Amino acid sequence: MIDFRYHVVSLVAVFIALAVGIALGAGPLREGLSSTLESEVSQLREERTVLREQVDAADARAAAREQAFGRVSTRVLEGTLSGVSVGVVTLPGADRNTIDELEDRLSTAGADLALSVDVSDDWADTEPDEARTEALDSVRELVRVPEPREGAATEVGTALAAVLAGADQPGDLGAWRRAATILEDEGLVDLTWHDATSDSFTDRRPPDTLVVVSGGLDAAAVEEPAGEEALATRLDLVDGLAELDVPTVVAGQGTEKAPQEGEDHLDPLVGAVRDDRGLAQQVSTVDNLEHVTGQVATAMALAWALDGRAGHYGLGRLADASLPQVPPVRTVSVGVPVPDPTGDDGQDGSGQTQDEGTDAGDAGGQADGEGADGEEAAGEGGTGDAGADGTQEDGALGDLLPDPAATTSS
Structure with a gap:
């Protein structure tokens, strides 16, 4: 049984050990211990300074290479999309600055930016909505809406695809424009026309080709029910465009950032298209749109898509290369x-x-x-x-x- 004497002895032992430690630290060990710690701290500071200088130098070299590539890309892109009307579809969460830079690259390639489509944040909402249901029914009467993918909770994705493809019902020319107005009035999309005029009429035909810019979703988000439904709706849009034979490039961003162990910065929509073997043969993807190489790759991929050739570019999983081959200059008749x-x-x-x-x-x-x-x-x-x-x-x-x-x- 532990008695009072045991506690006293224990306390005395603790104080003796403490006293010995103080005596040694203030005496013979003080000099060596202090100098060792100071040496290690100084060494760590020097290493940190060297690493910081290396990072700064690497950033400067990367910026210089990016600037040089941007200048060279102007000569590479010129004329590759001459006379081609392009529509840019911006999904919720896409970076606006990146899209502005992409549009500059498309203009450099000679493309006519015909239409910008901003998709609303709640377009993938699956909650019952009578007004939305009636709107989609009206759209279906005007355009040929492809069937949604298996398991899709709504057909808003394929309805938008039919509108952007200009898939009028037989005998109702221009019906897709009225269908677009219905979606816009319902608050699902916001359409901005960049009017190209020819003589006395305004050219508002469906774009020849489309860029779908993804964003706002990551690997963690699609594990949740809401994120999973949002991804399914986005994939429906891309699948519908492919079914209606619209040359399409899906562009996402994130792979320029070095992933930590277990992380995946590949945009979920880009990854889903690449994972679908049939869809991957019809639709091109780019996974590093935040970088100038990704923007140039998107413009080049559009040029090849017009010839029916699909490819996957960037730094992420299942990418074929960082850039496509240089497409030929397109002539205008x-x-x-x-x-x-x-x-x-x-x-x-x-x-x-x-x-x-x-x-x-x-x-x-x-x-x-x-x-x-x-x-x-x-x-x-x-x-x-x-x-x-x-x-x-x-x-x-x-x-x-x-x-x-x-x-x-x-």
Whole structure:
């Protein structure tokens, strides 16, 4: 049994040990212990300074490389999307500054930014809503809405896909515009047209190709029911665009940040597209949109998507490469203008039509005198002296003139 004497002895032992420690620390061990600690602290400070300098130097080199790549990319991108109308779909949580930089790259490539679509935060809400249900029913009457993926709680994703694809119901041309207004009035999307005018009309056709910019979801979020439903709705949108044969690139960000052990910075939508073998063969993805290489890759991937080629680019899982191959420059076909003739005699060669050229040939033959060889008369009548200005050699060969409806590439 523990008695009072035991407690006394224990306390005495503790105080003796404390006294011995103080004596040693203030005496023979003081000098060595203090110098050792000071040396270690000094060494740690030096190492921290060196590491900080290395990080600063690495950041400076990375910034210089990014700037150089940005300048070179201008030459690489020029003309690769000439004459192509592009729509940018911004999903909830996407970074606006990154999107502005992406749009600059698309403009550099020659694209026409036709439409910006900002998707609302609650578009993936699965709670029963009578007004939304009626709106989607109205949209379905106007456009051909693909079936949602298995297990989808709502068809808002495929409805938006049908609108952006311009999938009008047969016999109802332009119905997709009215369907877009319905979605906008319901508060599901906000559409901004960047009007491109041609002569006297405003061009508001469906975009030739689309960039879907993801954001606001991470690996942890999609483990929750709300995040899982949001991802399913986003995937429905992409799947619907693929089913309607719209050239599409899905772009996310996050992989430029070095992951810690067990972390995955790959955007969930990008990862879901890559994991779906069938969808991955139809839709391209980019996983590092926050960096200039990702923005350039997105523009280049769009150019290849127009030719039916899909690829996956960036630094994340299942990426094919950091960048696609350089796409060819795209030419734009324009009509050849045919000026009106300046007079009834057709003497202005630049304004001659086929019939006028033939008349000029006949007149030239008569002016050369009777008895002249018919072949010689025809030849003289079709020369530049007769006013043809070198554009036709014989009135009888008027069918060799360029067709006014012909096109040329610029």
